[in-house]
Amino acid sequence: MPEEKIDHIDFDLLNEKAISKPIVSHIYTADPSAHYFNGKIYIYPSHDIDGGEAFDDLGSHFAMEDYHVISMENIESEGVDHGVALHVDDVPWAAKQMWAPDAAHKNGKYYLFFPAKGHDDIFRIGVAVSDSPVGPFTPRPKAIKGSFSIDPAVFEDEDGSYYMYFGGLWGGQLQRWRTGTYDSSQPKSPTAHLPKDDETALMPKIAKMTDDLLEFAEEPKDVLLIDEKGNPLLAGDNKRRFFEAAWLHKHNGKYYFSYSTGDTHFICYGIGDSPYGPFTYKGKILEPVIGWTSHHSICKVEDKWYLFYHDSSLSKGVTHLRSIKVIELVHDQNGLINAIEPYKL
Incomplete structure (x- = not known):
């Protein structure tokens, strides 16, 4: 793991070279889940705080405890913070670590999907509901049955079906569910239970949602990521394999599954013909940013696509104090995504 704070970088110069500026700078925000609801942009990030936890590979220093919703009138406007939309103290089953969330809209209701560690120190995924896209959100008393790990992302397909993608390695605990039940052995090791290098990588999960978006309509199953030969x-293959931060968008009839490679710090993607995959790896979307994590969303605003992401340049490299940003994302004439370099050379 890199050091928590990077001391050898001129951050004033770096911020000048950054291709985009923080959407908000009065608080630290990360993992931006962006949606275009009713002609307005709404971003559902995690809220970074200095929780005083030790810096480790389990992510203990990511001690987030609430969610704020950020709105933008258009892609050029300043972000507006609508205050606390949900706090961990309001969630009966959750104890700590309100990590990367997502949101969805259906029939006039807004749904906030979020991971958190329960009182047993196991990550689950919950849902909270509001009449407003900015909340406040009222949480369900229990986590979604059959949910586990982190980073929920809910995709609405054109036929009205909703699917949740989720999962994250190391501190995200996905590797502890390989047998179908949580493996609590070697709790201090983030890499215990991982496959060997020459074995198939752990894959993200997908589950179709029930009509009310409150539960899974099926058992979660693997989202298969394959190479150009179909393997x-x-x-x-840690420069291409899934680590965390699942996201799905649809462009010209094709499904694009994007994700973070974690310890190699890329945002990559694959293309498929079904929301279930398989998805054939096609390349990178975003080169590494300052800070250890890389987490994104892709949202269409009117007739253009945008990549929402974060980095730690505003906090001068403090890994767990990040800031959300946005830049245009371009699909070329062949449907491939132009890779983005976050800092001008």
């Missing part, structure tokens, strides 16, 4: 990506 599953291997665990040792």
Whole structure:
């Protein structure tokens, strides 16, 4: 793991070279889940705080405890913070670590999907509901049955079906569910239970949602990520394999599954013909940013696509104090995504 704070970088110069500026700078925000609801942009990020936790590979220093919703009138406007939309103290089953959320809209209701550690120290995924896109959100008393791990992302397909994608390695605990139940052995090791380098990589999960968006309509199953020859990506292929931060968008009839490679710090993507995949790896979307994590969303605003992401340049490299940003994302004439370099050379 890199050091928590990077001291050898001129951050004033770096911020000048950054291709975009923080959407808000009065608080630290990360993992931006962006949606275009009713002609307005709404961003559902995690809220970074200095929780005083030790810096470790389990992510203990990411001690977030609430969610704020940020809105933008248009892609050029300043972000507006609508205050606390949901706090961990309001969620009966949750104890701590309100990590990357997502949101969805259906029939006049807004749904906030979020991971948190329960009182047993196991990540689950919950849902909270509001009549407003900015909340406040009222949480369900229990986590979604059959949910586990982190980073929920809910995709609405054109036929009205909704699907949740989720999962994250290391501190995200996905590797502890390989047998179908949580493996609590070696709790201090983030890499215990991972496949060997020459074995198939752990894949993200997908589950179709019930009509009310409150539960899974099916058992979660793997989202298969394959190479150009049709072979599953291997665990040792850490520049391409899934680590966390699942996202799905649809462009010209094709499904694009994008994700973070974690310890190699790329945002990558694959293309498929079904929301279930398989998805054939096609390349990078975003080169590494300042800070250890890389987490994104892709949202269409009117006739253009945008990549929402974060970095730690505003906090001068403090890993767990990040800021959300946005830049235009371009699909070329062949449907491939132009890779983005976050800092001008």
